Amino acid sequence: MSALTFEQIHQRLASKFGDAVGPLQPAKKDPFCTFAPARILEICRFLKSEPDLAFDFLEDLTATDHPKLSLIRVVYHFYSYPHRHMFIAKAEVNRQLPEIDSVEQLWKSANWMEREVYDLFGVHFKGHSDLRRILLPDDWIGAPLRKDYSEAGGYRDISNVRDNPLDLYLSMDRELKAQQTAQPAAGPQGAAAPEQHAAPHPPAKPGA
Amino acid sequence: MALDQLVMTKFGDTAGEEMILNMGPQHPSTHGVINFVVQADGEVMKKAVPQVGYLHRAIEKIGEIVTYPGFMPYTDRIDYLAAMFANEGYALAVEKLLGVTVPPRAQYLRAISCELNRIASHLISLGSMAMDIGAVTPFPYALRERESINDLLEALCGARLTYNYHRIGGVAFDMPDDWTPLCRKWLDHFEHILDEWDRLISFNEIFVERLAGLAVIPLEMAINYGLVGPNLRASGIEFDLRKAHPYGAYPDFDFKIPFGKAYAGAYRGGVVGDCFDRFYVRVLECRESASIVRQALDKFPAGEFMAKVPRKIKPEAGEAQSRIEAARGEMAYYVVSDGGERAYRVRARTGSFLAMGIIEELSKGLMIADLVALIASLDVVAPEIDR
Numbered sequence: 001m002s003a004l005t006f007e008q009i010h011q012r013l014a015s016k017f018g019d020a021v022g023p024l025q026p027a028k029k030d031p032f033c034t035f036a037p038a039r040i041l042e043i044c045r046f047l048k049s050e051p052d053l054a055f056d057f058l059e060d061l062t063a064t065d066h067p068k069l070s071l072i073r074v075v076y077h078f079y080s081y082p083h084r085h086m087f088i089a090k091a092e093v094n095r096q097l098p099e100i101d102s103v104e105q106l107w108k109s110a111n112w113m114e115r116e117v118y119d120l121f122g123v124h125f126k127g128h129s130d131l132r133r134i135l136l137p138d139d140w141i142g143a144p145l146r147k148d149y150s151e152a153g154g155y156r157d158i159s160n161v162r163d164n165p166l167d168l169y170l171s172m173d174r175e176l177k178a179q180q181t182a183q184p185a186a187g188p189q190g191a192a193a194p195e196q197h198a199a200p201h202p203p204a205k206p207g208a
Numbered sequence: 209m210a211l212d213q214l215v216m217t218k219f220g221d222t223a224g225e226e227m228i229l230n231m232g233p234q235h236p237s238t239h240g241v242i243n244f245v246v247q248a249d250g251e252v253m254k255k256a257v258p259q260v261g262y263l264h265r266a267i268e269k270i271g272e273i274v275t276y277p278g279f280m281p282y283t284d285r286i287d288y289l290a291a292m293f294a295n296e297g298y299a300l301a302v303e304k305l306l307g308v309t310v311p312p313r314a315q316y317l318r319a320i321s322c323e324l325n326r327i328a329s330h331l332i333s334l335g336s337m338a339m340d341i342g343a344v345t346p347f348p349y350a351l352r353e354r355e356s357i358n359d360l361l362e363a364l365c366g367a368r369l370t371y372n373y374h375r376i377g378g379v380a381f382d383m384p385d386d387w388t389p390l391c392r393k394w395l396d397h398f399e400h401i402l403d404e405w406d407r408l409i410s411f412n413e414i415f416v417e418r419l420a421g422l423a424v425i426p427l428e429m430a431i432n433y434g435l436v437g438p439n440l441r442a443s444g445i446e447f448d449l450r451k452a453h454p455y456g457a458y459p460d461f462d463f464k465i466p467f468g469k470a471y472a473g474a475y476r477g478g479v480v481g482d483c484f485d486r487f488y489v490r491v492l493e494c495r496e497s498a499s500i501v502r503q504a505l506d507k508f509p510a511g512e513f514m515a516k517v518p519r520k521i522k523p524e525a526g527e528a529q530s531r532i533e534a535a536r537g538e539m540a541y542y543v544v545s546d547g548g549e550r551a552y553r554v555r556a557r558t559g560s561f562l563a564m565g566i567i568e569e570l571s572k573g574l575m576i577a578d579l580v581a582l583i584a585s586l587d588v589v590a591p592e593i594d595r
Contacts, residue, residue: 029304029528056431060529060557064544075542077529077557081431081445084452088529109434112565120268135261135594144269 003085006031009053010087017043032075032088040091041101047078047087048106055080055087058107061114063121065146070095072121072146076103093123102128120145226254231579233262239336239583240590242564248576256571256579258564263594271554276302276521277376279554284370286556287592289332292318292325292361293534294556295374300455300530301541302376305523311512314378315457320391320504321364321373323497327398328357329535330438330490330497337487337584338409341418341577346409353401356394363387376521378514388505395498402495410491419484420472423570423582426481433569434562437537439586442468442489443481449533460507461500466492483585490587522549536560536587560592 004012006024010033013021020043022034035043047055060077073090080086093100102125104110114125115134122143125131133140139156142149154160231244241262247254267286271279283298284291296318303310310318335350358368363384365373373380409415425435430443441447448465450458468485472478478485525547531540537559544553563586571579 029526032527058434059531059538060540060542060555062542062555062557064553077540077542081447107434108429108432108569109562109565112562113434116561133261135264137261144266 003083004052005085006087009085012050012053013043013046016046030088032090035076035089035091037074037091037093037100041103041106043089044076044103044106052083053080054082057081058103058109058113059086061103061110061117063117063123063145065095065121067095067147072098072123074100074117074123098123099126100124101126102131104128119143122146229576231256231576239588242583242588242590242593244567244579246571246576246579251575251577253571253574253576253579256567256574258567260561260564260590260593263591265591265595267595268554268556271551273550275549276523276551279551280375281370281372283556284372285591286558286595287534287536287539287560287589288369289589290325290329290535291369291371292322292373293532293539295371296322296456297530297532297534297539297541297556298543298554299374299376300532301528301543302521302523304528304530305526305543305545306376306517306521308377308515308517310378310456310515312457312509313382313511314513314515316504316508317364317379317383317513318374319457319461320501321361321371321379323500323504324357324361324391325371326497326535327494328354328361330494331357333535333584333587334405334409334487334490337581337587338415340580340584341415343409343412343415346405349401349405349408353398356398360387360391360394363390375514375517377517378512382513383508388508391501391505395502398498399495402491402498405491410488416472416478416484417476419487419581419585420482421477421479422483422578423574423585424479424482425566425570429566429569430481433566435537435566436559436562437533437535438489438493439486439537439559439563441466442485444468449531449538453531455530455532457504461503463496463500463503464492466496483581486585486587520549522547534559536563536589536592556595558592558595560586560588560590561595563588564593 010024017039020036020039024031024033047053055078057079058076059079062075064073064075066073071092072095073092076089078087091100100123102110102114104114111130112134114128115131117123118125118131119133119135120143141152151160226247226249229246229248231246233241233243243259244256245259246256265285267282270282280295280298283294286294331350331354335347339347361371362368364387365371365381425443427443427445430440444467446465446467451465466489468480468489470478470480470485471488472482472484523545525545527542527544529540529542531538539559540557542555542557543551546552567582570582574582
């Protein structure tokens with residue numbers, strides 16, 4: 001019933017799993033270490049079952065995307081209710097073919113959190129019982145929380161872009177001024193006025 | 209997923225023998241836009257599969273696009289019934305990254321605003337739970353009290369629901385001069401109201417009998433499925449982040465942690481972790497929160513309400529997680545900084561999301577009417593699930 005520090009937990013893991021557990025990162029606020037993705041299930045089982053570690057609660061499971069390193073880091077936050085200590089670990093997976101073992105068989109809470117990571121990052125969890133998209137529709141294209149994600153421009157003919165009304169107003173204003181300078185002879189209520197009420201063509205988007 | 213696809217993948221070919229019902233997304237008792245696909249044999253469910261995501265607003269993505277302070281108003285929208293906590297959790301995470309110490313007065317203001325918000329949120333939960341299972345009268349009583357809290361919080365921070373009150377390094381405004389007597393007056397009134405509430409609904413024989421022994425979540429299951437907050441405590445563990453890992457002003461306050469004790473009584477079939485425990489733990493938490501607000505007003509320190517924070521917030525590269533005890537349990541923000549003006553990644557871990565995950569397992573063998581009670585007792589809020 002005593003809380004272990006990050007260093008103690010890391011020591012314990014490093015002596016058991018050797019190279020599969022990376023060095024403890026220098027504490028920039030929250031320390032963490034990396035696990036070899038191939039042995040994630042084994043290490044997690046050890047974390048959960050060892051009486052002095054007893055991580056019975058998978059507090060958070062999420063990911064971060066790193067296109068420059070061509071990596072996705074799956075981030076695990078473990079917590080132990082009996083000992084009240086916590087531990088943070090990351091597993092690095094290939095960004096092109098992200099695949100890692102599911103930890104659902106150890107913590108049921110991983111079921112929904114892995115589905116969320118699958119949905120938003122496109123990471124495949126091997127052995128997951130029900131790997132479907134969770135927040136987005138099934139026919140959605142792409143993984144939105146990846147850094148290089150760009151919106152498809154709409155979903156089922158529902159556009160998600162619109163012209164900035166301010167741009168529209170400015171371009172109308174410019175057109176009007178251009179006409180006025182081109183036809184200085186026309187009076188203020190002359191030819192220019194009906195033009196204002198004609199339906200304006202949507203202006204080209206700046207930079208398009 | 210289209211319904212026919214879901215039926216095939218989740219229910220298999222035998223589904224033809226039973227009814228497949230859609231409950232929601234527009235259903236009064238699902239507390240927002242959530243869909244349940246229910247496989248039922250008569251009134252008894254074989255399974256209820258929740259489908260979420262109708263309210264997904266990509267708040268985590270927005271966190272990568274806007275600056276650190278600019279994200280604060282968006283956190284309100286994570287949980288509109290308890291927006292203070294969403295504010296506080298995010299502020300704490302960024303403060304941890306920056307290494308800023310919040311002045312005591314701001315910490316007290318945070319505690320006061322959060323605890324009032326917790327009462328408001330629990331009142332909605334309790335009232336709507338009673339209403340969902342057929343007791344309509346208590347709901348307006350709960351709303352009446354919540355209106356007073358909204359008025360108090362409006363006087364404090366100018367908004368009634370989406371507060372945007374907490375700031376990185378403190379809070380937005382100091383307490384108005386005449387606020388303390390108003391708040392005390394309301395607390396005096398509210399403690400009697402809780403007794404009245406118990407007489408009106410908590411100890412109503414029909415109500416207790418209806419919920420006793422219903423949808424029991426054993427402690428091990430609750431932990432394994434990642435339940436947090438009142439849902440977890442109702443399963444019989446005395447765990448509260450305000451005590452276990454104190455933050456802000458909470459070490460200064462003396463309060464109890466209510467947890468499930470089969471309050472419905474064994475002779476009615478009450479079991480630790482049943483729906484009534486989840487209901488009554490929230491009632492008890494309202495009392496504790498009121499007592500915390502009172503203590504905070506008594507000890508309210510003088511001084512600054514905002515720390516000195518640079519105008520441009522650029523934390524050095526690193527990552528931090530903050531965990532707070534929100535109205536719907538543990539809320540954790542995981543913020544990664546790459547040294548820029550914008551966060552590299554913001555992750556909000558919310559209580560409702562994982563509370564939904566347990567429903568598929570728990571619904572086996574329940575009646576359809578009991579599913580309504582189960583959803584209400586878990587106190588899930590749709591925007592907090594979908595973010």
